[in-house]
Each structure stands twice: as structure tokens, then as C-alpha cells.
Amino acid sequence: MPYQRVLLTGAAGNLGRELRTRLAGRFPTLRLSDLAEMAPAGPGEEVVRCDLADASAVAELCRDVDAILHFGGQATEAGWDKVLAANIAGAINLWEGARLAGVRRIVFASSNHAIGMHRRSTTIDHRAMAAPDGRYGLSKAFGEDLAALYAYKHGVSALCIRIGSSFAEPADARQLSTWMSFADLGRMVEVGLTADYTYEIVYGVSDNSRSFWDNSNAERLGYRPADSADRFIETHIGKTTDDPIAELTQGGTFSSSEFSGDPDALP
Numbered sequence: 001m002p003y004q005r006v007l008l009t010g011a012a013g014n015l016g017r018e019l020r021t022r023l024a025g026r027f028p029t030l031r032l033s034d035l036a037e038m039a040p041a042g043p044g045e046e047v048v049r050c051d052l053a054d055a056s057a058v059a060e061l062c063r064d065v066d067a068i069l070h071f072g073g074q075a076t077e078a079g080w081d082k083v084l085a086a087n088i089a090g091a092i093n094l095w096e097g098a099r100l101a102g103v104r105r106i107v108f109a110s111s112n113h114a115i116g117m118h119r120r121s122t123t124i125d126h127r128a129m130a131a132p133d134g135r136y137g138l139s140k141a142f143g144e145d146l147a148a149l150y151a152y153k154h155g156v157s158a159l160c161i162r163i164g165s166s167f168a169e170p171a172d173a174r175q176l177s178t179w180m181s182f183a184d185l186g187r188m189v190e191v192g193l194t195a196d197y198t199y200e201i202v203y204g205v206s207d208n209s210r211s212f213w214d215n216s217n218a219e220r221l222g223y224r225p226a227d228s229a230d231r232f233i234e235t236h237i238g239k240t241t242d243d244p245i246a247e248l249t250q251g252g253t254f255s256s257s258e259f260s261g262d263p264d265a266l267p
């Protein structure tokens with residue numbers, strides 16, 4: 001499936017900068033976009049500043065694009081106004097712009113926080129019901145459903161990657177379960193761009209023995225993680241928080257923040 005022009009949103013962000021480097025030279029043209037300033041365009045690159053909340057600007061951004069890596073948006077918990085503009089209106093604008101432009105595929109940076117209220121003691125797979133652990137997580141669950149609408153109804157195929165914790169190294173005990181190396185993120189994005197599918201959900205996680213997730217759907221699509229958080233077990237094991245809801249749930253402190261529910265009722 002040759003792509004002439006691929007659009008990366010969130011190109012100024014942590015993962016966007018990683019992907020920009022890893023994707024250099026991979027396509028004839030890589031269009032990089034963000035609200036924030038980005039490094040100037042190199043060979044084979046286009047740089048376009050754009051607010052995802054601006055529908056007409058996003059429609060223009062999608063023109064002449066074959067595939068999109070959608071990594072832009074509010075990336076942590078925030079108030080409704082920010083989440084609504086960047087992640088809900090922003091996602092609607094992006095998928096609608098993609099449909100109008102004839103984009104064939106979107107790889108979506110979803111999040112484990114779409115299912116963060118699930119208990120750590122339950123190993124879940126891609127079929128688990130959504131259980132967002134906050135407004136941010138809800139916006140990712142919405143993005144996944146929006147992707148399904150456009151995939152099945154309009155033929156814009158989508159891979160929703162529920163990214164765990166993608167940083168240079170795991171930062172704490174929870175991330176021994178949720179960590180995804182940048183190299184494995186690159187591998188998953190490659191699967192997203194090249195595998196044969198209409199709509200799929202996978203977990204964005206390395207080969208961690210302590211993972212909360214059964215990621216057989218990603219493996220079925222061809223994902224072969226080469227890294228693991230296991231080599232950091234000695235560094236972080238036992239360094240748990242004194243926050244019982246965070247320790248009970250997959251979303252950790254995202255779940256315990258503002259929590260006023262019944263722990264026994266959690267899925």
C-alpha cells in the first residue's frame with residue numbers, strides 16, 4: 001500500500017518528535033502538524049501549524065493526504081473545555097477532513113485511560129468494554145468510536161493504539177506493566193500503516209511480563225515487540241503508591257484523581 005503523503009499530527013510533542021525521526025525518508029512526503037512550533041521542514045517534509053479545533057483549517061490540512069498518524073491533542077487529564085476542543089472537536093474535524101479528502105487510513109494514538117477503571121487483577125483484551133478513568137480517557141474512548149463510524153460507514157480504516165506509557169524508560173512500578181519503548185511504538189505504527197484491516201483496537205505496550213493486557217490482536221496483525229520493561233523490574237518493583245484506588249486500577253492515579261465511587265463496583 002504505497003502512500004505518497006502521510007500526515008503526522010502532534011508533531012511537536014514527545015511522541016511526534018520521536019516518530020518524525022523514525023519516519024524520515026519513509027514516504028515521498030511527510031506532512032507535520034501541531035499547534036505548537038516545530039523544527040523547520042527537512043527534505044521530504046512539510047510543516048503546517050494548525051489548531052485541531054479549527055474545522056476548516058483541519059480540512060485543508062488533510063488535503064492530498066493518503067494516511068494520517070493522529071497523535072495531536074490534549075495528552076493528560078484536563079478540564080472539559082480543553083478536552084472538548086482538542087480531543088473531541090479536534091477528532092471530529094480530523095476524521096471528517098479525512099473523509100472529505102479521501103484519506104484511506106488513520107492510526108490513532110488512543111490511550112489506556114479509555115479503559116483505566118478496569119481492575120489490574122483482570123487481564124483484558126481489545127474487546128473489553130470502555131471504562132474511562134477521566135475526561136481525557138473518555139475523549140480517547142470517543143475517538144475510538146468515531147474511528148469505527150468512519151471505518152465501517154465511510155471506508156477510512158483505523159488502528160486505535162491504546163498506548164500505555166511511552167517514555168524513554170519506565171518511571172515507576174505501574175509502568176513495569178504499561179511501558180512501551182519508542183522503538184516498539186515505531187513498530188506498532190508500521191503495523192498500523194501496512195497491515196490489512198478495517199478497524200482494530202490494540203494495546204501500545206512492549207513485551208512486559210507484568211502487562212495488564214492480552215495483546216493477541218496486535219500480534220495477529222503482525223506486531224512483534226522487541227523491548228520489555230522487565231529489565232527495569234529491579235529498579236521499580238515494590239515502589240507502589242499509598243493510594244489504594246490507584247493501585248487497584250489499570251489507570252493508576254488517573255483513576256484515583258477525583259474518585260468518589262465504590263471500589264467494589266469497579267469492572
Ligand SMILES: NC(=O)c1ccc[n+]([C@@H]2O[C@H](COP(=O)([O-])OP(=O)(O)OC[C@H]3O[C@@H](n4cnc5c(N)ncnc54)[C@H](O)[C@@H]3O)[C@@H](O)[C@H]2O)c1
Pocket residue numbers: 009010011012013014015016033034035036050051052053070071072073074075076085086090109110111112162163164165166167
Ligand atoms: N506518551 C504516552 O505515554 C501516551 C500514552 C497514551 C496516549 N498517548 C497519546 O499520544 C499522543 C502524543 O502524546 P505525547 O506524549 O507526545 O503528548 P504531547 O503533549 O507531548 O504531544 C501532544 C501534542 O499535541 C499538540 N496539541 C495539543 N492541542 C492541540 C490542538 N488543539 N491542535 C493541534 N495540536 C495540539 C501539542 O502542542 C503537543 O505537541 C497524544 O494523543 C496522547 O494522548 C501518549
